[in-house]
Amino acid sequence: MPVGTPPALYRIARLFRVLSILALVLVFVYVGVAVYSASRLRGTGSNGGGNNTGSNGGGTTTVGANDAVTYATTVNLTNPGFLPINALQVSAIVSMPGGPVLARGGSPAVAIGPGQTAAIPITFSLPPLTATGPAALLVTHDANLPMVFWINVTFASIFGLAINTSQNYSWGAPFDALNASVGSPTPQSNGTVEAPITLSFQDHAKFADVGTVTATLESSSGSICSTIAFSLNVPSGGSYSQTQNAFANSGCNLSGGSVQLSYTAPNVSVRLPAEPIP
Protein backbone atom coordinates (compact mmCIF):
# COMPACT_ATOMS: atom_id res chain seq x y z
CA MET A 1 0.00 0.00 0.00
CA PRO A 2 1.32 3.48 -0.84
CA VAL A 3 2.38 5.57 2.14
CA GLY A 4 0.71 8.89 2.78
CA THR A 5 -1.84 10.92 0.88
CA PRO A 6 -1.64 11.08 -2.92
CA PRO A 7 -0.24 14.38 -4.14
CA ALA A 8 -2.77 17.10 -4.83
CA LEU A 9 -2.15 17.28 -8.57
CA TYR A 10 -2.47 13.50 -8.80
CA ARG A 11 -5.81 13.63 -6.98
CA ILE A 12 -7.05 16.37 -9.28
CA ALA A 13 -6.01 14.34 -12.34
CA ARG A 14 -7.74 11.29 -10.93
CA LEU A 15 -10.88 13.31 -10.25
CA PHE A 16 -11.01 14.42 -13.88
CA ARG A 17 -10.54 10.81 -15.00
CA VAL A 18 -13.46 9.73 -12.84
CA LEU A 19 -15.58 12.63 -14.08
CA SER A 20 -14.85 11.66 -17.69
CA ILE A 21 -16.05 8.12 -17.07
CA LEU A 22 -19.12 9.45 -15.28
CA ALA A 23 -19.83 11.82 -18.17
CA LEU A 24 -19.54 8.98 -20.66
CA VAL A 25 -22.02 6.88 -18.71
CA LEU A 26 -24.44 9.79 -18.37
CA VAL A 27 -24.33 10.52 -22.09
CA PHE A 28 -25.01 6.89 -22.96
CA VAL A 29 -27.89 6.75 -20.47
CA TYR A 30 -29.36 9.99 -21.87
CA VAL A 31 -29.10 8.76 -25.45
CA GLY A 32 -30.65 5.44 -24.46
CA VAL A 33 -33.54 7.17 -22.73
CA ALA A 34 -33.99 9.45 -25.75
CA VAL A 35 -34.13 6.51 -28.16
CA TYR A 36 -36.60 4.68 -25.93
CA SER A 37 -38.79 7.77 -25.54
CA ALA A 38 -38.72 8.45 -29.28
CA SER A 39 -39.88 4.90 -29.96
CA ARG A 40 -43.03 5.59 -27.95
CA LEU A 41 -44.19 8.65 -29.87
CA ARG A 42 -47.68 8.21 -31.25
CA GLY A 43 -49.74 10.20 -33.67
CA THR A 44 -53.27 9.91 -32.37
CA GLY A 45 -54.99 10.49 -35.64
CA SER A 46 -56.16 13.68 -37.27
CA ASN A 47 -59.29 15.38 -38.37
CA GLY A 48 -57.61 16.22 -41.62
CA GLY A 49 -58.55 14.38 -44.77
CA GLY A 50 -57.07 16.28 -47.66
CA ASN A 51 -59.22 16.34 -50.77
CA ASN A 52 -61.12 19.53 -49.77
CA THR A 53 -63.41 17.63 -47.49
CA GLY A 54 -65.73 20.41 -46.50
CA SER A 55 -66.86 20.01 -42.95
CA ASN A 56 -67.68 16.33 -42.94
CA GLY A 57 -65.29 15.21 -40.19
CA GLY A 58 -62.14 15.56 -42.25
CA GLY A 59 -60.12 18.71 -42.75
CA THR A 60 -62.18 21.83 -42.94
CA THR A 61 -62.35 23.81 -46.13
CA THR A 62 -63.76 27.30 -45.90
CA VAL A 63 -64.14 30.18 -48.29
CA GLY A 64 -63.23 33.30 -46.40
CA ALA A 65 -64.28 36.90 -46.60
CA ASN A 66 -61.36 37.62 -48.91
CA ASP A 67 -62.49 34.82 -51.22
CA ALA A 68 -59.47 32.75 -50.28
CA VAL A 69 -60.06 29.05 -49.72
CA THR A 70 -58.52 27.89 -46.46
CA TYR A 71 -57.86 24.26 -45.66
CA ALA A 72 -57.35 23.51 -41.99
CA THR A 73 -56.65 20.29 -40.19
CA THR A 74 -55.25 19.19 -36.87
CA VAL A 75 -52.88 16.36 -36.12
CA ASN A 76 -52.60 15.10 -32.56
CA LEU A 77 -49.22 13.83 -31.35
CA THR A 78 -48.69 12.11 -28.02
CA ASN A 79 -45.29 12.07 -26.35
CA PRO A 80 -45.49 9.46 -23.58
CA GLY A 81 -41.72 9.29 -23.15
CA PHE A 82 -39.42 11.02 -20.69
CA LEU A 83 -37.92 13.68 -22.90
CA PRO A 84 -39.46 16.61 -24.75
CA ILE A 85 -40.03 17.29 -28.39
CA ASN A 86 -38.32 20.64 -28.59
CA ALA A 87 -39.66 21.88 -31.90
CA LEU A 88 -42.01 20.31 -34.36
CA GLN A 89 -43.02 22.24 -37.42
CA VAL A 90 -44.84 21.43 -40.61
CA SER A 91 -44.52 23.39 -43.84
CA ALA A 92 -46.38 22.78 -47.06
CA ILE A 93 -46.75 24.15 -50.53
CA VAL A 94 -49.45 23.50 -53.09
CA SER A 95 -48.74 24.01 -56.77
CA MET A 96 -50.65 23.96 -59.99
CA PRO A 97 -49.85 20.81 -62.01
CA GLY A 98 -46.55 21.65 -63.63
CA GLY A 99 -47.04 25.27 -62.75
CA PRO A 100 -46.46 27.95 -60.13
CA VAL A 101 -46.82 27.64 -56.38
CA LEU A 102 -50.42 28.30 -55.47
CA ALA A 103 -50.24 28.41 -51.73
CA ARG A 104 -47.95 28.01 -48.79
CA GLY A 105 -48.92 26.93 -45.34
CA GLY A 106 -48.05 24.78 -42.40
CA SER A 107 -48.03 24.88 -38.66
CA PRO A 108 -46.34 26.96 -36.01
CA ALA A 109 -43.39 25.44 -34.17
CA VAL A 110 -44.82 23.28 -31.43
CA ALA A 111 -43.08 21.95 -28.31
CA ILE A 112 -44.46 18.84 -26.65
CA GLY A 113 -43.32 18.07 -23.15
CA PRO A 114 -42.88 14.55 -21.78
CA GLY A 115 -46.18 12.85 -21.09
CA GLN A 116 -48.15 15.42 -23.06
CA THR A 117 -50.36 15.43 -26.12
CA ALA A 118 -50.42 18.38 -28.46
CA ALA A 119 -52.78 19.32 -31.25
CA ILE A 120 -50.81 20.63 -34.17
CA PRO A 121 -52.85 22.95 -36.38
CA ILE A 122 -51.99 22.83 -40.05
CA THR A 123 -53.48 25.38 -42.39
CA PHE A 124 -52.90 26.65 -45.85
CA SER A 125 -54.84 28.98 -48.05
CA LEU A 126 -55.43 28.91 -51.75
CA PRO A 127 -55.64 32.29 -53.45
CA PRO A 128 -59.05 33.80 -54.19
CA LEU A 129 -61.09 31.86 -56.66
CA THR A 130 -61.37 34.34 -59.51
CA ALA A 131 -61.50 34.16 -63.25
CA THR A 132 -57.92 35.43 -63.47
CA GLY A 133 -54.69 34.58 -61.70
CA PRO A 134 -52.91 31.28 -61.16
CA ALA A 135 -55.92 29.59 -59.58
CA ALA A 136 -58.36 30.59 -62.32
CA LEU A 137 -58.44 27.09 -63.75
CA LEU A 138 -59.54 25.66 -60.40
CA VAL A 139 -62.90 27.43 -60.55
CA THR A 140 -64.12 25.35 -63.45
CA HIS A 141 -61.73 22.41 -63.67
CA ASP A 142 -60.89 19.58 -61.35
CA ALA A 143 -57.20 19.10 -60.71
CA ASN A 144 -54.68 17.01 -58.86
CA LEU A 145 -52.56 19.62 -57.11
CA PRO A 146 -49.04 18.53 -56.17
CA MET A 147 -48.44 19.08 -52.47
CA VAL A 148 -45.10 18.90 -50.73
CA PHE A 149 -44.84 18.62 -46.96
CA TRP A 150 -41.79 19.21 -44.82
CA ILE A 151 -41.83 18.06 -41.23
CA ASN A 152 -38.95 19.03 -38.95
CA VAL A 153 -38.64 17.71 -35.42
CA THR A 154 -35.99 18.12 -32.74
CA PHE A 155 -36.22 15.50 -30.01
CA ALA A 156 -34.51 15.65 -26.63
CA SER A 157 -32.31 18.44 -28.03
CA ILE A 158 -29.98 15.91 -29.65
CA PHE A 159 -31.87 14.20 -32.45
CA GLY A 160 -33.18 15.95 -35.51
CA LEU A 161 -35.64 14.40 -37.92
CA ALA A 162 -36.57 15.84 -41.27
CA ILE A 163 -39.33 14.31 -43.39
CA ASN A 164 -40.10 15.42 -46.92
CA THR A 165 -43.10 13.88 -48.60
CA SER A 166 -45.12 14.58 -51.70
CA GLN A 167 -48.70 13.78 -52.47
CA ASN A 168 -51.53 15.00 -54.61
CA TYR A 169 -54.37 17.12 -53.32
CA SER A 170 -57.52 16.19 -55.18
CA TRP A 171 -59.32 19.41 -56.00
CA GLY A 172 -62.93 19.35 -57.18
CA ALA A 173 -64.02 22.47 -58.97
CA PRO A 174 -67.13 24.19 -57.60
CA PHE A 175 -68.21 25.10 -61.13
CA ASP A 176 -66.90 22.21 -63.16
CA ALA A 177 -67.94 22.21 -66.80
CA LEU A 178 -69.43 25.68 -66.42
CA ASN A 179 -71.47 26.67 -69.44
CA ALA A 180 -73.74 29.65 -70.10
CA SER A 181 -75.25 29.48 -73.55
CA VAL A 182 -77.54 32.02 -75.15
CA GLY A 183 -80.40 30.73 -77.28
CA SER A 184 -81.89 32.36 -80.34
CA PRO A 185 -83.18 35.84 -79.51
CA THR A 186 -86.88 36.41 -80.14
CA PRO A 187 -88.24 39.93 -80.75
CA GLN A 188 -91.04 40.90 -78.44
CA SER A 189 -94.06 43.05 -79.14
CA ASN A 190 -92.81 45.69 -76.68
CA GLY A 191 -89.65 46.26 -78.63
CA THR A 192 -87.35 44.15 -76.51
CA VAL A 193 -85.58 40.98 -77.49
CA GLU A 194 -86.01 37.84 -75.44
CA ALA A 195 -82.86 35.74 -75.14
CA PRO A 196 -82.92 32.47 -73.20
CA ILE A 197 -79.78 31.83 -71.13
CA THR A 198 -79.02 28.29 -70.03
CA LEU A 199 -76.60 28.00 -67.11
CA SER A 200 -75.18 24.59 -66.27
CA PHE A 201 -72.33 23.22 -64.18
CA GLN A 202 -71.41 20.47 -61.72
CA ASP A 203 -70.28 21.08 -58.16
CA HIS A 204 -67.30 18.77 -57.68
CA ALA A 205 -66.13 20.64 -54.62
CA LYS A 206 -66.74 19.37 -51.10
CA PHE A 207 -68.69 22.49 -50.24
CA ALA A 208 -72.10 23.49 -51.58
CA ASP A 209 -72.68 26.29 -54.02
CA VAL A 210 -75.30 28.39 -52.25
CA GLY A 211 -75.70 31.88 -53.59
CA THR A 212 -76.47 33.73 -56.78
CA VAL A 213 -74.92 33.67 -60.22
CA THR A 214 -75.50 36.95 -61.99
CA ALA A 215 -75.38 36.71 -65.77
CA THR A 216 -74.85 39.98 -67.64
CA LEU A 217 -75.38 40.03 -71.38
CA GLU A 218 -72.91 42.34 -73.09
CA SER A 219 -72.98 43.33 -76.71
CA SER A 220 -70.01 43.05 -78.99
CA SER A 221 -69.24 46.68 -78.20
CA GLY A 222 -69.20 45.96 -74.49
CA SER A 223 -72.44 47.69 -73.56
CA ILE A 224 -74.69 45.97 -71.06
CA CYS A 225 -77.85 44.63 -72.65
CA SER A 226 -79.48 42.73 -69.78
CA THR A 227 -78.82 41.20 -66.39
CA ILE A 228 -80.48 38.21 -64.79
CA ALA A 229 -79.80 36.20 -61.66
CA PHE A 230 -79.74 32.47 -61.10
CA SER A 231 -80.38 31.40 -57.55
CA LEU A 232 -78.19 28.46 -56.52
CA ASN A 233 -78.52 25.85 -53.84
CA VAL A 234 -76.39 23.06 -55.24
CA PRO A 235 -75.09 20.49 -52.77
CA SER A 236 -71.61 19.10 -53.00
CA GLY A 237 -71.55 16.58 -55.81
CA GLY A 238 -74.71 17.96 -57.32
CA SER A 239 -75.35 19.39 -60.77
CA TYR A 240 -77.23 22.42 -61.99
CA SER A 241 -78.97 23.30 -65.22
CA GLN A 242 -81.50 26.05 -65.59
CA THR A 243 -82.77 28.29 -68.34
CA GLN A 244 -84.01 31.80 -67.77
CA ASN A 245 -85.08 34.46 -70.22
CA ALA A 246 -83.23 37.73 -70.44
CA PHE A 247 -84.78 40.75 -72.11
CA ALA A 248 -82.56 43.15 -74.01
CA ASN A 249 -83.25 46.32 -75.90
CA SER A 250 -83.80 45.77 -79.59
CA GLY A 251 -80.79 47.93 -80.35
CA CYS A 252 -78.49 45.64 -78.45
CA ASN A 253 -76.59 43.37 -80.80
CA LEU A 254 -75.78 40.21 -78.86
CA SER A 255 -73.95 38.52 -81.70
CA GLY A 256 -70.24 38.48 -80.88
CA GLY A 257 -70.90 39.63 -77.34
CA SER A 258 -70.44 37.72 -74.13
CA VAL A 259 -72.14 36.53 -71.00
CA GLN A 260 -70.32 37.90 -67.95
CA LEU A 261 -70.84 35.71 -64.91
CA SER A 262 -70.26 36.36 -61.26
CA TYR A 263 -71.06 34.29 -58.21
CA THR A 264 -71.98 35.88 -54.92
CA ALA A 265 -72.68 34.26 -51.57
CA PRO A 266 -72.35 35.41 -47.95
CA ASN A 267 -68.81 36.84 -47.68
CA VAL A 268 -67.98 35.57 -51.17
CA SER A 269 -67.83 37.36 -54.50
CA VAL A 270 -66.19 35.46 -57.34
CA ARG A 271 -65.86 36.49 -60.97
CA LEU A 272 -66.45 33.43 -63.16
CA PRO A 273 -65.07 32.90 -66.66
CA ALA A 274 -67.06 34.73 -69.30
CA GLU A 275 -68.88 32.78 -72.00
CA PRO A 276 -68.78 34.11 -75.59
CA ILE A 277 -71.93 34.55 -77.60
CA PRO A 278 -71.46 33.30 -81.15
Place this chain on the structure above:
Amino acid sequence: MSAPASPDPATYRIPSLARRLVVGVAIAALVLVFVGVVPYEILTRLSAAGLATALPAQAVILGGLAFAAFAAARHIAKPTRAFGPVTIAGAAFSIGYLLFISQRATIAFSTHDTTVTLAYGSVFVLLVVVPLLRLASGAFTTIEDARHPGERLPFDYPV
Protein backbone atom coordinates in the same frame (compact mmCIF):
# COMPACT_ATOMS: atom_id res chain seq x y z
CA MET B 1 15.83 24.65 -3.18
CA SER B 2 16.57 20.90 -3.12
CA ALA B 3 15.27 18.57 -5.78
CA PRO B 4 12.09 16.69 -4.85
CA ALA B 5 12.79 13.30 -3.33
CA SER B 6 11.96 10.26 -5.43
CA PRO B 7 9.52 7.80 -3.86
CA ASP B 8 10.90 4.70 -2.19
CA PRO B 9 11.12 1.99 -4.92
CA ALA B 10 9.88 -0.51 -2.37
CA THR B 11 6.50 1.19 -2.33
CA TYR B 12 5.67 0.51 -5.98
CA ARG B 13 6.15 -2.19 -8.60
CA ILE B 14 6.03 -1.19 -12.27
CA PRO B 15 5.11 -4.01 -14.67
CA SER B 16 7.83 -4.90 -17.13
CA LEU B 17 7.85 -3.29 -20.54
CA ALA B 18 7.06 -6.64 -22.16
CA ARG B 19 4.01 -7.08 -19.97
CA ARG B 20 2.86 -3.54 -20.62
CA LEU B 21 3.25 -4.17 -24.35
CA VAL B 22 1.12 -7.33 -24.22
CA VAL B 23 -1.61 -5.67 -22.15
CA GLY B 24 -1.42 -2.59 -24.34
CA VAL B 25 -2.01 -4.64 -27.46
CA ALA B 26 -4.96 -6.37 -25.79
CA ILE B 27 -6.43 -2.99 -24.85
CA ALA B 28 -5.86 -1.76 -28.39
CA ALA B 29 -7.67 -4.77 -29.82
CA LEU B 30 -10.68 -4.19 -27.57
CA VAL B 31 -10.80 -0.50 -28.41
CA LEU B 32 -10.48 -1.24 -32.13
CA VAL B 33 -13.43 -3.65 -31.96
CA PHE B 34 -15.78 -1.30 -30.10
CA VAL B 35 -14.74 2.00 -31.66
CA GLY B 36 -13.80 0.83 -35.15
CA VAL B 37 -15.09 -2.56 -36.20
CA VAL B 38 -18.58 -2.42 -34.66
CA PRO B 39 -19.44 1.06 -36.03
CA TYR B 40 -17.98 0.07 -39.40
CA GLU B 41 -20.16 -3.01 -39.48
CA ILE B 42 -23.24 -0.98 -38.50
CA LEU B 43 -22.60 1.59 -41.24
CA THR B 44 -22.02 -1.15 -43.80
CA ARG B 45 -25.26 -2.89 -42.91
CA LEU B 46 -27.19 0.39 -42.99
CA SER B 47 -25.89 1.06 -46.48
CA ALA B 48 -26.79 -2.45 -47.56
CA ALA B 49 -30.33 -1.86 -46.27
CA GLY B 50 -30.71 1.22 -48.45
CA LEU B 51 -30.09 3.77 -45.72
CA ALA B 52 -27.70 6.48 -46.83
CA THR B 53 -25.10 7.66 -44.32
CA ALA B 54 -22.87 10.67 -44.77
CA LEU B 55 -20.18 9.20 -42.53
CA PRO B 56 -17.48 7.36 -44.52
CA ALA B 57 -17.05 3.85 -43.17
CA GLN B 58 -13.30 4.01 -43.88
CA ALA B 59 -13.00 7.04 -41.60
CA VAL B 60 -14.53 5.01 -38.79
CA ILE B 61 -11.96 2.24 -39.23
CA LEU B 62 -9.09 4.73 -39.34
CA GLY B 63 -10.47 6.49 -36.28
CA GLY B 64 -10.73 3.17 -34.48
CA LEU B 65 -7.11 2.38 -35.31
CA ALA B 66 -6.01 5.76 -33.97
CA PHE B 67 -8.00 5.31 -30.76
CA ALA B 68 -6.50 1.84 -30.32
CA ALA B 69 -2.98 3.20 -30.82
CA PHE B 70 -3.52 5.97 -28.27
CA ALA B 71 -5.03 3.53 -25.75
CA ALA B 72 -2.06 1.18 -26.09
CA ALA B 73 0.43 4.04 -25.90
CA ARG B 74 -1.21 5.36 -22.72
CA HIS B 75 -0.95 2.04 -21.02
CA ILE B 76 2.64 1.43 -22.06
CA ALA B 77 3.73 4.97 -21.15
CA LYS B 78 1.86 5.12 -17.87
CA PRO B 79 4.90 4.82 -15.59
CA THR B 80 6.82 7.43 -17.60
CA ARG B 81 6.66 11.19 -17.98
CA ALA B 82 5.20 10.69 -21.45
CA PHE B 83 1.93 9.48 -19.93
CA GLY B 84 0.47 12.96 -19.51
CA PRO B 85 1.35 14.23 -22.99
CA VAL B 86 0.09 10.99 -24.59
CA THR B 87 -3.16 11.40 -22.68
CA ILE B 88 -3.46 15.00 -23.88
CA ALA B 89 -2.74 14.00 -27.48
CA GLY B 90 -5.29 11.19 -27.36
CA ALA B 91 -7.92 13.51 -25.90
CA ALA B 92 -7.24 16.17 -28.51
CA PHE B 93 -7.57 13.60 -31.28
CA SER B 94 -10.83 12.39 -29.72
CA ILE B 95 -12.24 15.92 -29.71
CA GLY B 96 -11.35 16.43 -33.36
CA TYR B 97 -12.70 13.03 -34.35
CA LEU B 98 -16.00 13.53 -32.52
CA LEU B 99 -16.48 16.94 -34.13
CA PHE B 100 -15.67 15.41 -37.53
CA ILE B 101 -18.29 12.73 -37.02
CA SER B 102 -20.87 15.20 -35.70
CA GLN B 103 -20.84 17.03 -39.05
CA ARG B 104 -21.60 13.82 -40.92
CA ALA B 105 -23.88 11.98 -38.52
CA THR B 106 -27.00 11.56 -40.65
CA ILE B 107 -29.02 8.62 -41.88
CA ALA B 108 -31.38 9.09 -44.80
CA PHE B 109 -34.08 6.85 -46.23
CA SER B 110 -35.99 7.51 -49.42
CA THR B 111 -39.01 6.10 -51.20
CA HIS B 112 -40.48 7.38 -54.45
CA ASP B 113 -42.30 10.22 -52.70
CA THR B 114 -40.84 10.49 -49.20
CA THR B 115 -37.40 11.20 -47.78
CA VAL B 116 -36.62 10.80 -44.09
CA THR B 117 -33.35 12.11 -42.65
CA LEU B 118 -32.23 11.53 -39.08
CA ALA B 119 -29.46 13.76 -37.74
CA TYR B 120 -27.70 12.59 -34.59
CA GLY B 121 -24.57 14.75 -34.64
CA SER B 122 -25.47 16.45 -31.37
CA VAL B 123 -24.78 13.18 -29.57
CA PHE B 124 -21.13 13.41 -30.59
CA VAL B 125 -20.94 17.07 -29.65
CA LEU B 126 -22.22 16.07 -26.22
CA LEU B 127 -19.57 13.35 -26.02
CA VAL B 128 -16.81 15.96 -26.46
CA VAL B 129 -17.15 16.58 -22.72
CA VAL B 130 -15.51 13.20 -22.08
CA PRO B 131 -12.18 13.89 -23.86
CA LEU B 132 -12.20 17.43 -22.50
CA LEU B 133 -12.17 16.01 -18.98
CA ARG B 134 -9.52 13.51 -20.05
CA LEU B 135 -7.43 16.33 -21.47
CA ALA B 136 -7.60 18.15 -18.14
CA SER B 137 -6.57 14.95 -16.37
CA GLY B 138 -3.59 14.59 -18.72
CA ALA B 139 -2.60 18.19 -18.17
CA PHE B 140 -2.53 17.84 -14.39
CA THR B 141 -0.61 14.56 -14.71
CA THR B 142 1.95 16.28 -16.95
CA ILE B 143 2.40 19.07 -14.42
CA GLU B 144 2.69 16.57 -11.57
CA ASP B 145 5.34 14.54 -13.43
CA ALA B 146 7.29 17.72 -14.28
CA ARG B 147 7.31 18.99 -10.70
CA HIS B 148 7.66 15.69 -8.85
CA PRO B 149 8.90 12.95 -11.20
CA GLY B 150 7.77 9.51 -10.07
CA GLU B 151 5.77 10.80 -7.11
CA ARG B 152 2.57 9.20 -8.41
CA LEU B 153 4.13 5.76 -9.05
CA PRO B 154 3.31 4.32 -5.58
CA PHE B 155 -0.33 5.24 -6.12
CA ASP B 156 -0.52 4.03 -9.74
CA TYR B 157 1.43 0.81 -9.06
CA PRO B 158 1.01 -0.09 -5.39
CA VAL B 159 2.89 -3.13 -4.17
